[in-house]
Amino acid sequence: MTYTDCVMTLKPGKDRALLRRHPWIYATGVASVKGHPKSGQTIRVQDNRGNFLAWAAYSPDSALRARCWSFNETDIIDKNWFKEKIESAVRSRSHLLGKTNAVRLIFGEADNLPGLIVDQYANQLVTQFQSAGVEYWRDVIGEALVSVTGIQQIYDRSDAATRAREGLPERKEVLEGNEPPEEIEVNENGIFYGVDVRIGHKTGFYVDQRENRDLACKLAQEFKEKHGRGMRALNCFCYTGGFSLALAKGGAAEVISIDSSAEALAMAKRNAHRNNFTEETLKWVEANVFEELRKMRDAGEKFDLVILDPPKFASSHHHVEKAARAYKDINLNGLKILNPNGQLLTFSCSGAIDVDLFQKIVAGAVIDSRIDAWMIQRLGAGEDHPLMMTHPEGEYLKGLHLKVHS
Numbered sequence: 001m002t003y004t005d006c007v008m009t010l011k012p013g014k015d016r017a018l019l020r021r022h023p024w025i026y027a028t029g030v031a032s033v034k035g036h037p038k039s040g041q042t043i044r045v046q047d048n049r050g051n052f053l054a055w056a057a058y059s060p061d062s063a064l065r066a067r068c069w070s071f072n073e074t075d076i077i078d079k080n081w082f083k084e085k086i087e088s089a090v091r092s093r094s095h096l097l098g099k100t101n102a103v104r105l106i107f108g109e110a111d112n113l114p115g116l117i118v119d120q121y122a123n124q125l126v127t128q129f130q131s132a133g134v135e136y137w138r139d140v141i142g143e144a145l146v147s148v149t150g151i152q153q154i155y156d157r158s159d160a161a162t163r164a165r166e167g168l169p170e171r172k173e174v175l176e177g178n179e180p181p182e183e184i185e186v187n188e189n190g191i192f193y194g195v196d197v198r199i200g201h202k203t204g205f206y207v208d209q210r211e212n213r214d215l216a217c218k219l220a221q222e223f224k225e226k227h228g229r230g231m232r233a234l235n236c237f238c239y240t241g242g243f244s245l246a247l248a249k250g251g252a253a254e255v256i257s258i259d260s261s262a263e264a265l266a267m268a269k270r271n272a273h274r275n276n277f278t279e280e281t282l283k284w285v286e287a288n289v290f291e292e293l294r295k296m297r298d299a300g301e302k303f304d305l306v307i308l309d310p311p312k313f314a315s316s317h318h319h320v321e322k323a324a325r326a327y328k329d330i331n332l333n334g335l336k337i338l339n340p341n342g343q344l345l346t347f348s349c350s351g352a353i354d355v356d357l358f359q360k361i362v363a364g365a366v367i368d369s370r371i372d373a374w375m376i377q378r379l380g381a382g383e384d385h386p387l388m389m390t391h392p393e394g395e396y397l398k399g400l401h402l403k404v405h406s
């Protein structure tokens with residue numbers, strides 16, 4: 001196969017991860033690179049004996065020196081290859097479009113397109129090119145997305161910090177079609193949300209929490225059926241009110257939502273209005289959750305359900321210890337303001353904190369609270385964020401559903 005003359009040879013023993021189809025090659029495992037590949041260009045990766053391992057994209061400035069496209073020697077990484085991968089990713093999410101038009105169409109490594117994120121919000125696509133490889137193929141990917149989805153509008157939100165590690169500048173601009181509208185309305189399970197794809201978090205919305213928002217709605221419904229009254233709930237780090245609206249839809253009597261961002265709360269209020277919920281049901285508080293939880297605890301406030309969905313406290317493994325203290329603090333106070341039989345939905349989106357560690361941190365909070373709690377279930381990202389079994393790093397969002405046992 002000679003469509004690329006660029007060859008990366010790995011050091012002895014450094015082929016192990018690739019033989020298990022893990023797609024990342026660290027700079028420390030590379031013995032030599034021949035052919036002067038440019039950033040993002042396709043290289044043939046081989047072991048120290050010259051045996052083929054993978055086709056990969058070269059990233060000269062990154063500690064992740066290459067990310068693999070394919071472990072199949074007969075594959076040719078060209079326009080058609082990208083179109084096929086995009087078709088397959090989009091097809092695997094098509095069944096979701098019946099209940100929502102906010103869907104993650106492409107989730108990087110899980111779709112064999114390392115570093116590429118594509119989210120759909122109604123008739124708008126939003127992209128993030130987070131690796132040298134997908135950056136190199138950007139125009140081809142843009143064209144293929146239009147032809148596969150039939151959507152003419154693509155906005156590129158390649159402003160994630162991960163780009164700096166790949167030696168790529170930040171970029172926010174139209175990739176296909178026109179400027180996106182200021183607010184795009186999406187419909188998730190019958191709830192309408194406004195999404196600002198230009199300045200909103202991530203690509204504008206936390207698509208990954210869809211199934212957990214659905215769970216919150218069901219818990220509010222079950223509570224009302226059982227107790228004959230709507231629940232009193234607290235949604236911490238509410239952003240644009242995702243969980244708050246789901247709880248209101250489920251019949252919660254009162255939902256207090258806290259966020260420190262005035263812009264996020266302004267959108268949350270517009271979202272409440274959009275769905276005809278009143279200020280009596282949905283109350284918005286602009287505050288620091290750490291402080292507000294203490295105040296509520298000291299004031300003896302009680303809730304039937306508390307949701308904790310904070311931002312990423314640990315951006316890398318260097319920050320794990322400090323992040324663990326922060327997670328423990330909010331979980332401890334969150335537990336203390338629960339009514340008997342109250343429930344807690346608690347999340348972490350820090351990739352550096354794995355499922356086991358998160359469970360240990362929350363268990364630590366339970367121990368300190370002196371309250372007995374059961375774990376009802378573990379939670380994670382929705383099915384449009386699948387975990388590629390050969391790439392465990394893809395599991396970043398984890399959650400626990402706890403119930404106070406009393």
Ligand code: SAH
Binds near residue numbers: 238287310
């Ligand atoms: N649960 C949301 C997503 C939460 S994102 C959803 O499903 O849509 C995290 C949010 O926490 C952001 O809106 C950010 O503004 C807010 N935030 C970060 N630190 C905070 C703090 N210390 N106190 C209150 N809000 C905070």
